[in-house]
Amino acid sequence: MPRPIHCILLVDDDPDDNFLHQVxxxxxxxxxHVRVAENGTEALRYLEDTGNPEYIRPDLILTDVNLPGMNGFEFLEHYHQLDAPLKSRLAVLVLTTSLAPAIHNGQLPYLM
Structure with missing residues (x-):
C-alpha cells in the first residue's frame, strides 16, 4: 500500500535531533524515505541535484532555524527562488526549539 508521503527532507545540524526525527x-x-541535510546549503544542493540516481524528490521539508552557514531563514529565502518545478507540491515546515523573536512575533514575510 502506498504511503501518504514518499520522501521527507530533514534540514538540521544536530545528529541527535535527526536520529530522533528519523526514527x-x-x-x-x-x-x-527520509533524507537528511545538515544545513541550508546542503539542502538546496540536494533539491537541485535531480540527476543524481540517489535523488528522491521530497514531498515535505522540515527545517531547523539555527543552522551553520546558511540558517533556516536564509534557506527559505533561497528556496523561494528555486525554479517552480522544484517547489511544486512541496511543503516546507519550520521545526525548531529556537527562541528566535521572528518566529514568535510572526515576522516571517517570505513564508507567504
Whole structure:
C-alpha cells in the first residue's frame, strides 16, 4: 500500500535531533524515505541535484532555524527562488526549539 508521503527532507545540524526525527517518522509508517541535510546549503544542493540516481524528490521539508552557514531563514529565502518545478507540491515546515523573536512575533514575510 502506498504511503501518504514518499520522501521527507530533514534540514538540521544536530545528529541527535535527526536520529530522533528519523526514527519517529519511520515508525509512523507514513513515509517511504527520509533524507537528511545538515544545513541550508546542503539542502538546496540536494533539491537541485535531480540527476543524481540517489535523488528522491521530497514531498515535505522540515527545517531547523539555527543552522551553520546558511540558517533556516536564509534557506527559505533561497528556496523561494528555486525554479517552480522544484517547489511544486512541496511543503516546507519550520521545526525548531529556537527562541528566535521572528518566529514568535510572526515576522516571517517570505513564508507567504
Amino acid at each position: 519517529v517518522i519511520e515508525d509512523s509508517e507514513l513515509c517511504d
